[in-house]
Amino acid sequence: MTRKEQKEERRKAILMTALTLFVTKGYYDTKITDIAAAVPMSTGLLFHYFESKEELLSELVRMGAEGAGSATAPEGVPPEMWLKGFLGRLFSYAAEQPWVFNMFVLMGQVRRPGMPEEAREIAMKVSAIDDTAALIKKGQKSGVFHKGDAKLMATCFWASVQGIMEEMSADPEMPAPDPEWIVAMLK
Amino acid sequence: MTRKEQKEERRKAILMTALTLFVTKGYYDTKITDIAAAVPMSTGLLFHYFESKEELLSELVRMGAEGAGSATAPEGVPPEMWLKGFLGRLFSYAAEQPWVFNMFVLMGQVRRPGMPEEAREIAMKVSAIDDTAALIKKGQKSGVFHKGDAKLMATCFWASVQGIMEEMSADPEMPAPDPEWIVAMLK
DNA sequence: GTAATCAGTGAATACAAATTCAACGAATTA
DNA sequence: TAATTCGTTGAATTTGTATTCACTGATTAC
Numbered sequence: 001m002t003r004k005e006q007k008e009e010r011r012k013a014i015l016m017t018a019l020t021l022f023v024t025k026g027y028y029d030t031k032i033t034d035i036a037a038a039v040p041m042s043t044g045l046l047f048h049y050f051e052s053k054e055e056l057l058s059e060l061v062r063m064g065a066e067g068a069g070s071a072t073a074p075e076g077v078p079p080e081m082w083l084k085g086f087l088g089r090l091f092s093y094a095a096e097q098p099w100v101f102n103m104f105v106l107m108g109q110v111r112r113p114g115m116p117e118e119a120r121e122i123a124m125k126v127s128a129i130d131d132t133a134a135l136i137k138k139g140q141k142s143g144v145f146h147k148g149d150a151k152l153m154a155t156c157f158w159a160s161v162q163g164i165m166e167e168m169s170a171d172p173e174m175p176a177p178d179p180e181w182i183v184a185m186l187k
Numbered sequence: 188m189t190r191k192e193q194k195e196e197r198r199k200a201i202l203m204t205a206l207t208l209f210v211t212k213g214y215y216d217t218k219i220t221d222i223a224a225a226v227p228m229s230t231g232l233l234f235h236y237f238e239s240k241e242e243l244l245s246e247l248v249r250m251g252a253e254g255a256g257s258a259t260a261p262e263g264v265p266p267e268m269w270l271k272g273f274l275g276r277l278f279s280y281a282a283e284q285p286w287v288f289n290m291f292v293l294m295g296q297v298r299r300p301g302m303p304e305e306a307r308e309i310a311m312k313v314s315a316i317d318d319t320a321a322l323i324k325k326g327q328k329s330g331v332f333h334k335g336d337a338k339l340m341a342t343c344f345w346a347s348v349q350g351i352m353e354e355m356s357a358d359p360e361m362p363a364p365d366p367e368w369i370v371a372m373l374k
Numbered sequence: 375g376t377a378a379t380c381a382g383t384g385a386a387t388a389c390a391a392a393t394t395c396a397a398c399g400a401a402t403t404a
Numbered sequence: 405t406a407a408t409t410c411g412t413t414g415a416a417t418t419t420g421t422a423t424t425c426a427c428t429g430a431t432t433a434c
Contacts, residue, residue: 024300025300026300029300029301114214114216146368148364152364156351156354156369159353161350163347163348163350177339177343181340181343182372184372184373185369
């Protein structure tokens, strides 16, 4: 069925286009017509694929939520190593896999006040904070991380990562920082 | 002139109310009617004080830009000490001087893509990045900070601070982190 | 004391952007 | 080939909100 495939392709094209625009221009500043023009397609057709702009956002966030599992550390790897490795991959995605990179940025943005409720709730549920806090506790026991409320430390850690990634998407010239720097705030 | 004073009071009330709402609900999600209702006053009257919602935002950002001078370190103080002290004050303002705290958060938010242009440009101009980069270079020379592009380090530093402060305003329960942690990413 | 000015109101208006829809042509099916 | 379905369009409509405005009552100036 070539036709169904075409439709699926287009659906993906819309999602990817919207993802890029949402992250670079912001959700409220990207108009439906912007997305349609960028795909490109008519504005009317977009509503055959998604019920509304909010639903399009929710769909993106659902995709992001699925992929979020990879943010969980496997057993056995030292916490510090794993965090550094994770950040290294994440930052390098900015160039290699913009899709993944943008998705991370979007998920973080949607968690903020003022974003559409449905999408926000979905994004909230897959926050990595609790997993990271557990990881930090391990690191504290083994002495590589300093003392302090693990959940607060995890919150600060991800807030930092989010902020840095947003800078990177706002200014594509900006080189990726050394993951070591960010992990250092736990040591 | 009691009347002029009253007007000035009200003007300030509008600004403070808008500041709080913009930071807690987000600029686009706070409606003019929300601000008016919170002051409280009629929506129409708000336009006797500010030409538009964007102008109100610009005015806030102009105020923030004025106060931004205090983010510059005086000579003689060790970079590390000054940064820690600055963060300590900033975080404690969350409880003591919410106005100052919120203003910092707003300035950071307005610098992002998708925010009204005028306000954005004003906020961009008073970025502390260059000053902080200079400070970091000093710290690198004296050996307290690690090697690396100072501007990039400054960018990461402020992105982290911004992210953490936004978390703090989104969740007032969250305790302030130890400034030491954030400065550690430079060491 | 009267006129002129100003703060204030909230319903009416304007506007921008999301969403709908009637019509068209191309692909699919019988 | 004819009939039907489906993807597609872009102009018309709806909707949500910023902004205006005609009017009111209080304050100030003369």
